[in-house]
């Protein structure tokens with residue numbers, strides 16, 4: 001499979017980035033590795049892969065295509081950032097699981113762990129449903145920003161303490177469609 005290079009996306013949304021953090025090729029290579037690792041770990045467990053919408057959409061779609069094992073896919077939608085670049089601290093569940101969690105091996109699939117508030121809250125909620133296991137797989141880990149200790153089993157890349165967009169990550173709903181990840185120019189969100 002070939003992927004377009006970042007050169008094909010000059011101008012437009014790219015002009016709003018101060019730098020490109022991860023190219024499309026770097027993302028695809030790492031996501032494939034993560035998928036293969038998860039596939040061997042969950043080979044006989046029929047995991048329930050739970051994407052946290054909306055940010056995980058692209059990551060989830062690519063990740064599971066590298067997991068050649070029986071699994072199910074479900075989604076939860078939560079929001080705490082809205083149009084801001086820092087967490088409101090209030091995590092709202094906008095859509096719950098469609099599947100029962102009890103007795104399932106659950107893998108939470110996230111685009112980014114930042115303050116950790118979203119996943120800390122979601123893990124608390126899901127633990128009350130008694131899954132067989134509950135682990136986190138995130139593409140990006142902004143460890144420096146953590147406000148809650150969180151056990152994150154699988155990390156794609158460490159992330160600097162800056163506001164990043166692309167490959168599912170948004171600012172005020174935009175930039176999710178960028179095929180790579182970059183740092184948003186602060187001028188875009190500080191007026």
Ligand SMILES: O=P(O)(O)OC[C@H]1O[C@H](OP(=O)(O)OP(=O)(O)O)[C@H](O)[C@@H]1O
Nearest residue numbers: 053054055079080081114115116117118
């Ligand atoms: O670790 P935290 O500080 O909680 O931040 C991480 C969460 O924030 C973002 O979601 P957001 O609330 O922006 O919703 P979205 O996925 O729809 O963009 C991101 O997708 C994670 O779910």
Ligand code: HPA
Nearest residue numbers: 114162163164165169170
């Ligand atoms: O750096 C970020 N970018 C986009 N969305 C986010 N949600 C938490 N942190 C971020």
Ligand SMILES: [Mg+2]
Nearest residue numbers: 055081082170
């Ligand atoms: Mg967001």
